[in-house]
Amino acid sequence: MCGITAFFSRKSPATADSLQRATAALHHRGPDNQSQWVSPDRRVGLGHARLSIIDLRGGDQPIASEDESLRIIVNGEFYDFERIRRELEARGHRFRTHSDSEIALHLYEDVGVNCLPQLRGEFAFALWDRNNQTLFAARDRFGIKPLFYAWHNDTLYLASEVKALFAAGVPARWDHEGFYQGASGFGLPDRTLFEGVFQVPPGHYILATPGSFRLLHYWDFDYPTATGLASQQGDDQSYIERFRAQLDEAVRLRMRADVPVGCYLSGGLDSCAVLGLAARHAREPIHAFTLTFDQAAYDESSIAQEMAAHAGAKFYPIPIQQSDLADHFADAIWHAETLCFNGHGISKYLLSRAVRDAGYKVVFTGEGSDEILGGYAHFRSDMLLHNAQGQDPAEVQRLLKELEDSNPVSRGLLLPAGDAVPLDSVKRTLGFVPTWFQTFAGAAVKRRSLLSGAFKAEFPDHDGARVFLNQLDVAGQLTGRDPLNQALYLWSKSMLPNYVLTLLGDRMEMAHSIEGRVPFLDHHVIECLRQVPVSLKIRGTTEKHILREATRSVITDTVYRRQKHPFLSPPVSTLPGERFHEMMQETLRGQALRSLPFYDQKRVVALLDGLPAMSDQDRTVWDQVLMTVLSACVLQERFKL
Numbered sequence: 198m199c200g201i202t203a204f205f206s207r208k209s210p211a212t213a214d215s216l217q218r219a220t221a222a223l224h225h226r227g228p229d230n231q232s233q234w235v236s237p238d239r240r241v242g243l244g245h246a247r248l249s250i251i252d253l254r255g256g257d258q259p260i261a262s263e264d265e266s267l268r269i270i271v272n273g274e275f276y277d278f279e280r281i282r283r284e285l286e287a288r289g290h291r292f293r294t295h296s297d298s299e300i301a302l303h304l305y306e307d308v309g310v311n312c313l314p315q316l317r318g319e320f321a322f323a324l325w326d327r328n329n330q331t332l333f334a335a336r337d338r339f340g341i342k343p344l345f346y347a348w349h350n351d352t353l354y355l356a357s358e359v360k361a362l363f364a365a366g367v368p369a370r371w372d373h374e375g376f377y378q379g380a381s382g383f384g385l386p387d388r389t390l391f392e393g394v395f396q397v398p399p400g401h402y403i404l405a406t407p408g409s410f411r412l413l414h415y416w417d418f419d420y421p422t423a424t425g426l427a428s429q430q431g432d433d434q435s436y437i438e439r440f441r442a443q444l445d446e447a448v449r450l451r452m453r454a455d456v457p458v459g460c461y462l463s464g465g466l467d468s469c470a471v472l473g474l475a476a477r478h479a480r481e482p483i484h485a486f487t488l489t490f491d492q493a494a495y496d497e498s499s500i501a502q503e504m505a506a507h508a509g510a511k512f513y514p515i516p517i518q519q520s521d522l523a524d525h526f527a528d529a530i531w532h533a534e535t536l537c538f539n540g541h542g543i544s545k546y547l548l549s550r551a552v553r554d555a556g557y558k559v560v561f562t563g564e565g566s567d568e569i570l571g572g573y574a575h576f577r578s579d580m581l582l583h584n585a586q587g588q589d590p591a592e593v594q595r596l597l598k599e600l601e602d603s604n605p606v607s608r609g610l611l612l613p614a615g616d617a618v619p620l621d622s623v624k625r626t627l628g629f630v631p632t633w634f635q636t637f638a639g640a641a642v643k644r645r646s647l648l649s650g651a652f653k654a655e656f657p658d659h660d661g662a663r664v665f666l667n668q669l670d671v672a673g674q675l676t677g678r679d680p681l682n683q684a685l686y687l688w689s690k691s692m693l694p695n696y697v698l699t700l701l702g703d704r705m706e707m708a709h710s711i712e713g714r715v716p717f718l719d720h721h722v723i724e725c726l727r728q729v730p731v732s733l734k735i736r737g738t739t740e741k742h743i744l745r746e747a748t749r750s751v752i753t754d755t756v757y758r759r760q761k762h763p764f765l766s767p768p769v770s771t772l773p774g775e776r777f778h779e780m781m782q783e784t785l786r787g788q789a790l791r792s793l794p795f796y797d798q799k800r801v802v803a804l805l806d807g808l809p810a811m812s813d814q815d816r817t818v819w820d821q822v823l824m825t826v827l828s829a830c831v832l833q834e835r836f837k838l
Contacts, residue, residue: 199258200226200707201270201344202244202361203323205332206352207407210239215365219356220244222364225532226272226357226707234259234268241325241332245270248710250454250559256296262306263291266327269305271298272357273320273342274714276450281315298322305333310402313415317450319715321397323355332405338416339565339718340386340399340694343703347394353405358704359394359534360836367393369836373655376795376829379536380644381618381661382637384695385668387412390535390832399694416720417670418686420727422677429728433746436729440722441747447719448474451561458714459484459552460561462505462512463764464497466741466748466756467563467572469504471716473751475561476508485510486552486560488517488544492767494606500755507753515551517544522766523777530831532708533700537828538610538640538821540766540777542700546708553709564702565717568685568693569726570741571734572761574604574611575632576684580735583629583680596738605814606765613639614818622663626671631684633692634662643822647804649797665691681731701764768820771813781827789830796826 200223204211213235220231227246235242245258251274259268275281278297281304286292290303297318304312305324310333319341323334334355336344346355347367356362363369370392378385386398397403400416421429448471452458460472462485476483485505489498498514505512522540529546530537537543552560567573571580577600581593601612608614617638620630641661645653669675669690675683698715706713716722726734729743736742740761749757769777782805784790790798804823808816832838 199248199272200224200246200357200361201272201321201323201355202242202357202365203270203325203332203334203355204242204352204365205325205405206240208351211242211352213239213242216242216244219354219361219365220246222361223357225710228710230257232257232259236325236327243268243270243323243325248558248707248712250274250456250712251297252295253455256294256298258298260293260296260299260302262302267302267306267324269298269302269322269324271301271320271322272344273322273337274318274451274712275300275316275320276318276453276719310335310404310415313402317720319718321357330406333402334397334405335402335415336397336399338400338720339689339698340396341698341703341715341718343699344397345389345394346397346403349393353410355403359389359391360531362394363836369838371794371838373652373794377652377656377659378661378664380648381641381659381664382644383634383661383665384691385665386690386694387668391838396694399690417674418689418723418727419674420678420682420686423679424677426679426728426730429730433733436733437743437746440725440729440743443719443722443725444470444716444747445474447716447722448561449478450719451714451716452478454559456558457484457556458559458561459486459555459557460510461485461548461552461563461713462487462501462510463563464500464504464756464759465563465762465764466744466752466759467566467717468561469501469752469756470566470744470748471561471563472504472508472510473748476510477751483508483510484513484555484557486513486515486548486555488548489514490517490767495765495767497762500753500759504753504756508751513551513555515548517547517766519767519769519772519775519777521547522769523775523780526777526780526827527831527835529705529708530828531835533704534832535695535699535828536825536832537700538824540769540824541764542705544766545701545705549706549709549711552711558710559712559714560706562702562706562713562715563717564697564713564715565693566741566744567761568689568697569717569723570744571681571685571731572740573633573763574600574607574761575636576681577735577738577740578612578632579681579684580731581738582632584731600738603760606817607763608814608818610636610765610818610821611763612636615639616642618642618645618661620662622660623666626666627675627683629680631680631687633684633688638662640821643819644825647796647800647822647826649795652795679731681734682727768817770808770816770820770823773809781823784827784830785823789834790826793829793833795829801826
């Protein structure tokens with residue numbers, strides 16, 4: 198994993214200084230080497246901040262083709278690259294390095310942008326094709342690796358993080374529409390919080406020439422229709438065995454590194470399954486790193502320790518207290534470049550720091566499993582509501598009530614709580630309303646209640662859910678699909694890349710030069726799972742049934758039988774007297790909030806004053822809203838927006 202920067206000027210030459218500043222801003226992503234290349238006419242530049250994982254001595258970038266007509270910079274990992282390299286060498290290609298990154302360069306030499314289907318892994322890259330005067334930049338299928346771009350002074354800038362674009366000279370300004378859309382809860386695949394700064398959506402690539410700019414897609418989930426899924430032949434065991442084989446291969450391929458590979462471990466099924474599979478391929482005991490909290494409802498360390506022992510791994514607990522979250526909140530948000538609603542991202546930031554201090558550069562993570570297997574409580578709600586043919590309605594309601602009662606920490610976060618903004622447009626488009634839409638629509642009511650009248654007046658009839666759906670191929674990817682698969686698809690286009698893989702993934706890991714590897718988001722695994730009946734994903738009220746059965750032999754019985762527990766830090770608002778709580782109170786009552794153009798500070802202060810009279814459950818719901826306000830204050834101050 199590394200940091201990449203690039204510029205492409207259509208007319209006048211750009212300065213090499215801007216590229217150097219942008220690359221330097223990504224030092225945390227690549228502390229091992231920084232390199233830049235600028236074309237003789239100074240219209241193209243490529244910068245690379247390297248975190249060396251494979252080919253430690255010889256893999257510096259940019260990498261040039263044999264005739265130097267192509268140059269590439271890569272952030273990420275291409276798995277199974279050695280097999281592809283052998284095939285390319287057999288076709289006459291000569292390699293300059295032993296790194297995985299170089300295969301993309303030579304594949305492009307052979308087939309152009311059609312190299313993308315052959316690339317397996319998590320990646321973002323930029324390639325300059327001198328002969329065709331084309332800048333080709335692509336992002337992996339799920340958005341594991343970030344890639345941002347902006348136009349400034351008729352120059353296209355690309356970078357792994359927004360701060361690098363700002364360092365290159367792109368103006369740092371809030372995007373009011375982007376912020377209001379974020380307040381609706383439905384993050385867009387291509388937008389950010391910053392004016393003029395965009396994301397390359399997952400599964401997309403850019404082609405830029407002196408006369409054109411195109412953003413094109415190369416991959417999507419392509420769930421079968423519900424009738425097509427129902428007509429497939431196969432018994433449960435055959436599906437389970439195929440899935441096990443694909444997941445095991447994804448884990449095995451991600452063991453490849455020239456440095457040690459550790460594992461993030463919670464008490465959840467996902468990370469435990471990954472550790473259990475990885476341990477079978479490891480020559481030595483894997484080091485497993487686990488966050489611990491001082492509140493029992495949020496601490497999973499005993500389950501994780503039992504799993505580590507089961508896998509023969511070395512267990513390393515990392516204790517986190519509220520004071521730690523307060524001390525590092527601003528730094529974590531600066532790295533994330535987005536809003537957060539819980540301290541879990543800051544906890545991952547501290548976990549990554551501890552792993553780096555232990556001498557590691559690479560870790561397995563369990564991210565992505567919930568998005569492809571229906572792990573969250575709202576997916577189980579969808580299954581009960583929309584896949585209950587032939588069931589007693591009273592029994593369905595009992596199970597829904599049981600689901601809500603057994604997931605108190607998910608109220609307002611993953612399950613609906615209170616009034617919601619209307620979602621009629623969603624019902625008309627999809628034929629139903631996914632539970633997570635209802636949850637976020639409820640949160641939107643609370644978020645908007647704190648906005649200033651002047652800011653809300655800029656968007657009087659804004660329908661965030663409609664804006665989100667307008668960006669998607671509803672007819673090609675959603676119409677006729679099973680409701681659960683539709684809900685999974687929609688979540689994977691919004692929350693997965695914009696929050697989970699950002700605030701709980703890449704940005705918190707790379708803040709400390711840690712590469713996270715996510716075997717659940719191997720596209721071979723997902724292309725296997727999309728053919729699986731939904732009853733194998735959620736069975737009754739048990740989520741991820743197929744994963745439990747596929748990995749039962751490598752996980753503990755405790756993990757096998759345990760219900761999904763979302764990874765969360767204890768809410769700040771329920772802990773008066775703690776440093777984090779005091780920091781929130783001070784920030785939101787002071788100049789930091791007054792400088793923001795979005796909020797009515799009197800309403801925010803009134804909410805703060807009312808917290809002591811609320812129940813813990815209501816404070817937990819409002820805590821998520823206050824955390825977004827607090828993180829907006831940090832972005833305002835850190836980036837001088």
